[in-house]
Amino acid sequence: MSENKNGQANDKVAISAVETKFVLAKKLIARLREELDNLERLLLSEAEPAELEEDYKKQIEENREAISSGYDHRIVEGVFDGQQMVGSDGRMYTVPQNYASKSKLVEGDILKLTIQPNGGFLFKQIGPIERERLVGLLIKDDNTEEWKVVAEGKKYFVIPASVSYFKGQPGDSAVILIPKAAPSKWAAIENIIKQE
Numbered sequence: 001m002s003e004n005k006n007g008q009a010n011d012k013v014a015i016s017a018v019e020t021k022f023v024l025a026k027k028l029i030a031r032l033r034e035e036l037d038n039l040e041r042l043l044l045s046e047a048e049p050a051e052l053e054e055d056y057k058k059q060i061e062e063n064r065e066a067i068s069s070g071y072d073h074r075i076v077e078g079v080f081d082g083q084q085m086v087g088s089d090g091r092m093y094t095v096p097q098n099y100a101s102k103s104k105l106v107e108g109d110i111l112k113l114t115i116q117p118n119g120g121f122l123f124k125q126i127g128p129i130e131r132e133r134l135v136g137l138l139i140k141d142d143n144t145e146e147w148k149v150v151a152e153g154k155k156y157f158v159i160p161a162s163v164s165y166f167k168g169q170p171g172d173s174a175v176i177l178i179p180k181a182a183p184s185k186w187a188a189i190e191n192i193i194k195q196e
Contacts, residue, residue, distance in 0.1 A: 156184065
């Protein structure tokens, strides 16, 4: 457990890019094994197609009832890719820009998504990747309207909500966070220093 600048313990421990990929890979492998087992049972079954279709419909209805009953929620863990969470189930989940900006999410961070019975999404950062801080120049692409920060000869995409929050303008200096030991296309804005 690390300490912040006030000497208080932080709950989150930074993890490396390799550890992030390993955790996601293990979850994907487990899900694939489960799906392959189900497929194998289906192929070895001597049931008639009509019976299989009936069982399938029954299973879907049971899942629907469990979700609508209010006692069940679904949890998916995944890795933040700069805009979305790549879930351990192989699906992409859009992370709200305000949450990504406020939490200063960086490519490679591990997130937990709780899908509530009413369909609401709750994201929580559970495994921040090791970060590096850079200072660069905030620019806006005139053609695409995308915000970027140029730092150490590279261009990093940044979330527009972060630029708006800090009232950034092209030409301002931006303090950004990127993964320490992994290449990235995206950066999180930590702060903006207004141009004179």
